[in-house]
Amino acid sequence: MIARLFKAGAAVVALSYPALVNAQVGAAAVTGGDTAVSGALDRAFGQLSGAGGEPLSLSLQLLLVMGLLTILPALLLMMTSFTRIIVVLAILRQALGLQQSPPNQVLIGISLFLSLFIMAPTLENVNQNAIAPYSAGQIGAEVAIERAGDQFHGFMIRQTREYDLKMFADIADAGQFASPQDVPFSILLPAFVTSELKTAFQIGFMLFLPFLVIDLVVSSVLMSLGMMMMSPMIVSLPFKLLLFVLVDGWALLMGSLASSFG
Secondary structure, three states: OHHHHHHHHHHHHHHHHHHHHOOOOOHHHHHHHHHHHHHHHHHHOOOOEOOOOOEOOHHHHHHHHHHHHHHHHHHHHHOOOHHHHHHHHHHHHHHHOOOOOOOHHHHHHHHHHHHHHHOHHHHHHHHHHHHHHHHOOOOOHHHHHHHHHHHHHHHHHHHOOHHHHHHHHHHOOOOOOOOHHHOOHHHHHHHHHHHHHHHHHHHHHHHHHHHHHHHHHHHHHHHHOOOOOOOHHHHHHHHHHHHHHHOOHHHHHHHHHHHOOO
C-alpha cells in the first residue's frame, strides 16, 4: 500500500513539474494547460478503471490527486534527510537551554534548505533520468515514476541499517532479499525512518555532553557559594552560547550533518 501511494505521489510530482516550468500567462495557456493536465492524468492513472472497466473520469482523477497531495508532503519529508536534521536541531536548542530561539520556523527553514543541499545529487538524477525524458515525450509516466522511485530507493537504502531492515522484514514475514534493490518501499520506509531517528539521537547525545558539563560546573560553583536560590540555567546560558560561538558551532554542525549522509 505504501509503495502504491509513493508511486501515485511521484506521478503527481513528475507530471506537475513540467507544467509548472512551462506555464505561460493568458487564456490560451490556461486552456492548453487544462488539456495537458487532463492528458497527463489519463496517462498517469490509465491503469485505474471503474466498475465497468471504463477509465476514471477527470473529476474522479482530480479528486484522487487532491487526496494524494495531502499525504505527499509527509512522504517526501520522511523519504529525505529532513527528519535527521530537524531532530538534531531541536536537541541542540534544548541543550543550549533556549526555549524559543531559534524559533520553529527558522529550524524548519534550515532543515529544508540543508535537505535540498544534501538531496541535490538524488534530485538531479531524478530530473535527468525521469522528469526530463518524460517532459520530452521519450518515456511514459509509468517509466518515469519507476526511475524516480529507484533514485529515492537508492538514497534511502544507503542510510538504513541492516538491523532495522531485517526487523521490519521479519515483522512483515517477507523473508530474505536477494539484493538491496529488491527491498519494497513498504519495508524500506519504516526502516529508514527508524534508522534516521536513531542516528539523530546519537548525534544529539554527542551535542548534549559539553553543554551538560557546563551546567554541572555552574551548579557546583553556585552551590559552593551558597547561591542556591539562583537558577543555574540563567548563569550557564551565556557560557554555553559563548562556547558555541567560539568553536563556530553552526558551521561544524551543518558540515557534520551534511557529511553524515556521505
